[in-house]
Amino acid sequence: MNKLSFPLAIIALIISVFSFFYLKSSSDQVYVDVNKLLDGYKRTKLVRADFDKKAKTLNANVDSLMTDWQKEIKSYEKERSSMSKKELELKQQLLGNKQQQINNYQEAIQKQIQEEDKKATQTVINDINDYVEEYGKLKGYKIIFGASGSGNIMYASEGADLTEVVLTGLNREFEGDE
Template structure:
């Protein structure tokens, strides 16, 4: 019995070492580069295109109002020598009020643009997060880290980077809808 115990224990030890290293070959610590996902995601480009069109329209409205106000100002400057004091005062007040309204409108537009940008970005981030979560569950990962270039992951081997795989699946999922 002793003669058999030694070879069996050596064989068990070798099998244990082999299984240990084999199980370590698939890393449970993986990550995705969030910036690359956002930039490479097809929905990002479509959302940005729609956002840019909307922004251009809103800015054109402000520019149009500014041009109209500047034209009124030029007209006022040409005609002011022939105006009475009362007409001058009224026209100045009117021009100041219009300028203030345009400034208020411009601030409101800037705020709207900023909110639209945040909404668009959040929509894209939510899509990515949902896909990565589902992917991680499906593939049995315990944790998938998100790197954003701000130092939260300083180094990881290429085998730990799921970015290309996630991006391909994310775009396939989006374009398949």
């Protein structure tokens, strides 16, 4: 019995040491730098370029309307002296109404641009969150913090930063390499 207990004790010790280091490494608190993920994620660049293109087109429409309105103002300034009082009032009212319509359109466009930006950003954030969740499950992490540079993680050792590993995997997945 004595000869059997010593090898069992050695095996139990080895298992204990292995379990300690295994459990310790899988329960370490780790984090990713969300800003670096957003900046480095290839889909972010594509989504941003698409958004910029849409915003530029929408703003060009507003600029075109403003240019036309300014031409009408200049024309009105030139023709003003030859107009009757009634024609002046009517033209001023028409120009005022057109300016109000352009202002309303510009506000609607700015609101649409903000909504498109929010939607595009949320799409990228959802991708990142989904990937980090799957990565955490796969690697056995209990928690992965997201640092955004606003002080929620004041210090972490370099080994706790998963940003580059996650970014590489995220980009591979986006490009279809995984």
